[in-house]
Amino acid sequence: MVDIVDSATRSRMMSGIRGRNTKPEILIRSLLHRQGFRFRLDVRDLPGRPDIVLPRYRAVVLVHGCFWHGHDCRLFKWPQTRPEFWRDKIGRNRTNDHKVRHALLAGGWRVAVVWECALRGANRDIEGVLQRLVEWLRSEEPEFEERG
Numbered sequence: 582m583v584d585i586v587d588s589a590t591r592s593r594m595m596s597g598i599r600g601r602n603t604k605p606e607i608l609i610r611s612l613l614h615r616q617g618f619r620f621r622l623d624v625r626d627l628p629g630r631p632d633i634v635l636p637r638y639r640a641v642v643l644v645h646g647c648f649w650h651g652h653d654c655r656l657f658k659w660p661q662t663r664p665e666f667w668r669d670k671i672g673r674n675r676t677n678d679h680k681v682r683h684a685l686l687a688g689g690w691r692v693a694v695v696w697e698c699a700l701r702g703a704n705r706d707i708e709g710v711l712q713r714l715v716e717w718l719r720s721e722e723p724e725f726e727e728r729g
């Protein structure tokens with residue numbers, strides 16, 4: 582079986598560090614910044630401490646790594662070692678994601694989830710993702726999701 586997790590992803594997985602300031606997050610942040618959007622980073626008083634908060638648009642953008650957030654996609658693969666540990670860990674992350682999204686929505690925030698797989702791989706369309714995200718920011722829609 583071909584191992585689809587690259588070495589950088591693997592070392593991140595194994596080091597056990599959750600993806601703060603991961604590359605996809607920095608990419609989205611800098612693209613939005615270039616479009617003139619301004620935000621607050623790492624807002625600790627909001628549920629889940631969202632990565633990107635745009636108070637003016639009452640919006641948060643969550644950039645989810647597909648491994649940590651257990652995304653059903655080409656980038657996700659269960660590690661072969663310690664299956665119970667990973668099932669428990671990823672399962673808790675997913676439950677937490679669900680709670681965070683609902684808590685933010687309940688608090689009147691609009692919530693965008695951009696999955697890592699939308700930004701990586703041969704078929705990625707980063708300009709398209711950005712364009713749809715910007716359209717959503719300027720809309721009144723409560724939720725947005727972009728995946729590969």
Ligand SMILES: [Zn+2]
Pocket residue numbers: 647652653654655656657696697698699728729
């Ligand atoms: Zn994914």
